[in-house]
Amino acid sequence: MTVPVARPYLAATAGFAAGDDTPRDFLEACLATIEAREGEIGAFVALNLVGARDAADRSSARWRAGKQLSPIDGMPVGIKDIIETADMPTQMGSPLYDGWRSGRDAASVAALREAGAVVVGKTVTTEFAATEPRGTRNPWDPARTPGGSSSGSAAAVASGMLSAALGTQVIGSIIRPASYCGVVGYKPSVGGINRGGSHDNFSQSCDGVLAATSAEAWTVAREIAARAGGDPGWVGVMGPAVPQSRRPTTLALIETEGWARLSDEAGRALDAAIARLRNAGVAILTRRTDAMLGAVEASLADAMALSRDINGWEARWPLNTYRNRDVTKLSRGMVERLSAAEAMTQADYAALLRRRAEVRALWAGLAPSCDAIVTLSAAGPAPLGLQSTGDPGFAVAASLLGVPAVSLPLLQAEGLPLGLQVIGFEQRDADLFATIAGIESLLA
């Protein structure tokens, strides 16, 4: 088996001005990897090779002229197929949208093109970015799931088919596949990237980035938000081009509700990383030593149920209109989800929102006492089988909280990648990336 190797872009651009290398050459290397591995992995539902080559040639000309539009001018990117593209269909992993074309780019895609990025294709999503898998395989082991719902984005970046790809997360759909595939996954603060034309409409969902390095994940998100902003009413991801590395003095370790299902090797990998941070002089708070952290962990104990109920009410539409149109084109799980949601009332939802606000307020109270919060991104490496996209128990906390979270491919278990998750505070994404740079240098 070939060990998959991701393909960072920013370092390669150093050669573009001199003409030693070009975005077109970089793209061709990606396309060669797609040619070699896509048949096995199944990361894409659509490709626009003509458009991508044309965009790469225009980027090559800009770099030669010193007129690149941004640091990511020419970067080959993929778009999760829950996000609209003018030049390719948007099918949302659902037969209800077979061949559907919106005729427009989503806000994030328009921003990527304005920044000069090269949109190569649409990456596989589970049905409506929920749980029903659509066949993508893990590039580290084709018998395993890549995770979901941003399945194709994680698999394509991990295998070097693309440098970066857009994903979305409402429970664990960026952090989990990033962990399973061994790439960086960045879920911004709520509102962080404009979701116009992205069909992830939940109150705690976000568009985010899967990339080869944390610096590239930050740069892609920042370049999008500089042009498209956050969701209407939100400023969006903002900050320095390269957040200055900051060595953390204190990190909080949380277990989350995924802990009960932690694999032995994953637990040892986390322990070893925490030990290295402690040895480097970083203070580590835990629920056993810090009362406030204990209260936060207790408040997160039913993060999954709370998130699922909130999402349930918010998913009544459009699922009700899809059911009325053709129920046979919804998975059984989706129909059951709708039935459960239709038993809820507006007053139930009001109570759920109050509970979420309480959990968020508790979390915000941690900010004075630590630089960031760390935990695993998943309970173990990618599980065998393609029938499930795996357990999002470690990823859901940051989704419920609306705070930024990044999965870093720094750990391993059973010879497979495993993410260290670093979680921050709402609308302080740049601070989180500064701390991440510090953590990376301590664990490098």
Next chain:
Amino acid sequence: MTVPVARPYLAATAGFAAGDDTPRDFLEACLATIEAREGEIGAFVALNLVGARDAADRSSARWRAGKQLSPIDGMPVGIKDIIETADMPTQMGSPLYDGWRSGRDAASVAALREAGAVVVGKTVTTEFAATEPRGTRNPWDPARTPGGSSSGSAAAVASGMLSAALGTQVIGSIIRPASYCGVVGYKPSVGGINRGGSHDNFSQSCDGVLAATSAEAWTVAREIAARAGGDPGWVGVMGPAVPQSRRPTTLALIETEGWARLSDEAGRALDAAIARLRNAGVAILTRRTDAMLGAVEASLADAMALSRDINGWEARWPLNTYRNRDVTKLSRGMVERLSAAEAMTQADYAALLRRRAEVRALWAGLAPSCDAIVTLSAAGPAPLGLQSTGDPGFAVAASLLGVPAVSLPLLQAEGLPLGLQVIGFEQRDADLFATIAGIESLLA
């Protein structure tokens, strides 16, 4: 000229159980009015008469069996053509969407159908619910504008073609046409009605209702939100079926930036209404007598510019992708708006949001000292001509503030209708309707 007469629904339902009258008969009266007046007024872009008659027949059977789904079961309603419908195209007043069908109902439309309402047609919107008119005429005088952007909704309700219709407002698109056409217009608190499938994506825009009476406007909004909720993350409009009338003790009178363009007759009509409220024992605060109100008025002095700039940034998408697709299908005004927006930066937008938050905080400070705020809905009656939808100067304050506002057809000027606007506090829509009932009984 026929004086247009609106067609309230709730009172008519008393006869439905006995079979003296039926929703189908009620619908046929609406359709007869459409037949008689639509050629002149031009309120609709699409009608589904077969579907409406079928829905009305099913409603008739439910009422006869005592199994009506809600108080508005059988109510003939229209849907502003910026909001998706499964059975009719959604064309958004733009040639870019000629004949476009989304194949699904918007959240609000799905909720209306679940409540038994009869969806009769799609009502004319200006281009993308902005300023470019699409030919609808005022039922009181076909030489005058009905206002915009909810032009067809206001005209259809005013003339009795429908009992109620959905509108949307980001500046003055419900309050102004309601005033010009002599119907009730209700713009809820921000987040009040789920905008899923409604293409009004601005941070201060809302879906709302145009109706024959304030009670019907409230009931329609409440029945929608009970089924579809507010925007994701917002509970939405909620409260008693009939908010108990509450006689106001204190009202605040604000002038807004529309005051400079106030017509003489409109000013006299407002003065007379205020005098009647004073004579009935209601204390009236003004900027001249109340320092806090003076500060609020000062903060609202550039409400229009602030709103336009906020909307500008938020409209970069999707206008940028529409321009790239076919610039000839955008009005000149829309292209100019996009150019101005593209000169803005994310930091500019951040500053605008900070300013809006300050204005909102000042407004919230009024709550302890008055029951509601009153002003006109427009600077005068509907102006002559169809080239402009009129001046939104009196309507924009509530949009910027994100608070509920209702235009009541209680005044007249130049023999034409003029709205008294009553404005409340964020997420306290039910309280506002209680006060409105009190005001209506004092001014009846």
